[in-house]
Amino acid sequence: MLLSQNFFPPVFETLVIIITVNLYMVNEFQTILIAVNRFIAIYMPLYYHKLFNIKVTAVxxxxxxxxxxxxxxxxxxxxxxxGCKAIWSLENFRTGFTNSTCLDAIPTGFDxxxxxxxxxxxxxxxxILNLCTFAKILKFYFTHNMDSDQVESVKKNIRLFLQTVLQDSLFFIDVLFTFKLSSLSRHRVWQYISTVLVWESIHMLDG
Structure with missing residues (x-):
C-alpha cells in the first residue's frame, strides 16, 4: 500500500480480482457442503455412502x-x-475501474x-446443521459412562465446534464490513479497517 500507483497492468488486475473472488465463493459454498456431509453422516448413516461417495462429492x-x-x-x-478494466483502488482499498463510467455500465449488485x-x-x-450434528454427538457421549479420556474428548469437540462456528461466520462478517459497514465513513482509516484489516484477519483465522 506504500506504492503510489498500481504495480500490475490493469488487464492482469482485472483477471486476478474477478477470478479470485469467484474462487473465494467456491470455498464458502464448500462450508455448506461439509455441514450437509456431517449432518447426513450422523443422522442418515445408511444413506451416507449413496449420497456422499467419492463420485457424488467430485460432481x-x-x-x-x-x-x-x-x-x-x-x-x-x-x-x-x-473497454473497462477492474483495478484495486489505493484510495479506498476496494475494487474500482480505470474509467468511472464503467460503474454505471457494469452493475455490481452489491448495493x-x-x-x-x-x-x-x-x-x-x-x-443449524452443525448444531444438530454436534447435539447428537454430545447426546451419545452423555448417555454413556465416560472416563477421563472421553471427557477430555468432549471438551475438545466443543472447542472444535466453536471454531467451526467462527469459521462459518467469516464470510458473513467479510460481506457485512465490505459492502455495508464500510459505507459508515469515507475516512481512509475506516476504509482500511473495514476492508484490508477485516480481509487479512479473516484469511488468517480461516487458515
Missing part, C-alpha cells in the same frame, strides 16, 4: 468450479467488451440488502 465440487468459472468468464466478457442477507442465510444454515 458437486466440479459443478461448483464450473459454475464459478462460467461466472468469471461472463463477468470478464462484460468488463472487457466495453442491495441481498448481498448481506444471502451470506447470513448461508451462515444460519450451516449453524
Amino acid at each position: 458437486c465440487l466440479i459443478g461448483l468450479y464450473i459454475e464459478r468459472g462460467y461466472s468469471s468468464a461472463a463477468k470478464l466478457y462484460d468488463i472487457f467488451s466495453i 442491495g440488502l441481498l448481498i448481506v442477507i444471502l451470506p447470513l442465510a448461508f451462515f444460519g444454515l450451516t449453524i
Whole structure:
C-alpha cells in the first residue's frame, strides 16, 4: 500500500480480482457442503455412502468450479467488451475501474440488502446443521459412562465446534464490513479497517 500507483497492468488486475473472488465463493459454498456431509453422516448413516461417495462429492465440487468459472468468464466478457478494466483502488482499498463510467455500465449488485442477507442465510444454515450434528454427538457421549479420556474428548469437540462456528461466520462478517459497514465513513482509516484489516484477519483465522 506504500506504492503510489498500481504495480500490475490493469488487464492482469482485472483477471486476478474477478477470478479470485469467484474462487473465494467456491470455498464458502464448500462450508455448506461439509455441514450437509456431517449432518447426513450422523443422522442418515445408511444413506451416507449413496449420497456422499467419492463420485457424488467430485460432481458437486466440479459443478461448483464450473459454475464459478462460467461466472468469471461472463463477468470478464462484460468488463472487457466495453473497454473497462477492474483495478484495486489505493484510495479506498476496494475494487474500482480505470474509467468511472464503467460503474454505471457494469452493475455490481452489491448495493442491495441481498448481498448481506444471502451470506447470513448461508451462515444460519450451516449453524443449524452443525448444531444438530454436534447435539447428537454430545447426546451419545452423555448417555454413556465416560472416563477421563472421553471427557477430555468432549471438551475438545466443543472447542472444535466453536471454531467451526467462527469459521462459518467469516464470510458473513467479510460481506457485512465490505459492502455495508464500510459505507459508515469515507475516512481512509475506516476504509482500511473495514476492508484490508477485516480481509487479512479473516484469511488468517480461516487458515
